[in-house]
Amino acid sequence: MLRSADKTRKVLIKLARKKDGLHLLHELKFKKSGVDPLDEKRPLNLIEQLNQMWTYLATFQAAADLLRRFPASTPLIMRLGTEKGPDICSQDDSIVAEVFAATDPRSNQKLSKDVAKVAGQNCEKKFVYYYSPKAHSSKDEKAGVTVIRLSKL
Numbered sequence: 428m429l430r431s432a433d434k435t436r437k438v439l440i441k442l443a444r445k446k447d448g449l450h451l452l453h454e455l456k457f458k459k460s461g462v463d464p465l466d467e468k469r470p471l472n473l474i475e476q477l478n479q480m481w482t483y484l485a486t487f488q489a490a491a492d493l494l495r496r497f498p499a500s501t502p503l504i505m506r507l508g509t510e511k512g513p514d515i516c517s518q519d520d521s522i523v524a525e526v527f528a529a530t531d532p533r534s535n536q537k538l539s540k541d542v543a544k545v546a547g548q549n550c551e552k553k554f555v556y557y558y559s560p561k562a563h564s565s566k567d568e569k570a571g572v573t574v575i576r577l578s579k580l
Contacts, residue, residue: 486515
């Protein structure tokens with residue numbers, strides 16, 4: 428991920444020197460000025476790179492936390508990117524977790540939707556992990572789902 432971030436940084440410096448503000452922002456929003464966080468050779472929209480990178484980092488930290496809590500429930504399966512299914516689950520189906528990164532966990536009702544999604548799973552250990560500068564409200568939690576805010580990535 429660091430190489431992908433560095434590669435994108437170099438592209439951004441070049442673009443910032445060549446484009447005025449509006450055209451720079453257009454390029455960043457609509458063109459493939461970034462790269463896949465896990466594959467620096469695959470071009471990607473910068474906004475998507477940012478979203479994926481922070482979600483991947485949060486997913487890795489969430490998986491590490493689950494491994495510390497439940498070492499006997501290994502291996503864990505992580506679904507990164509747009510793979511279908513829960514973001515993290517244990518092979519023995521005892522753990523399920525959704526993970527996201529957002530400026531505010533309530534944006535687009537993301538936290539509430541992920542809590543509801545996990546609550547409906549047939550697992551004994553249910554989690555929603557998120558990384559955000561803002562903390563959530565306990566009203567987003569449901570019985571049986573543990574919500575964990577990741578404070579550092």
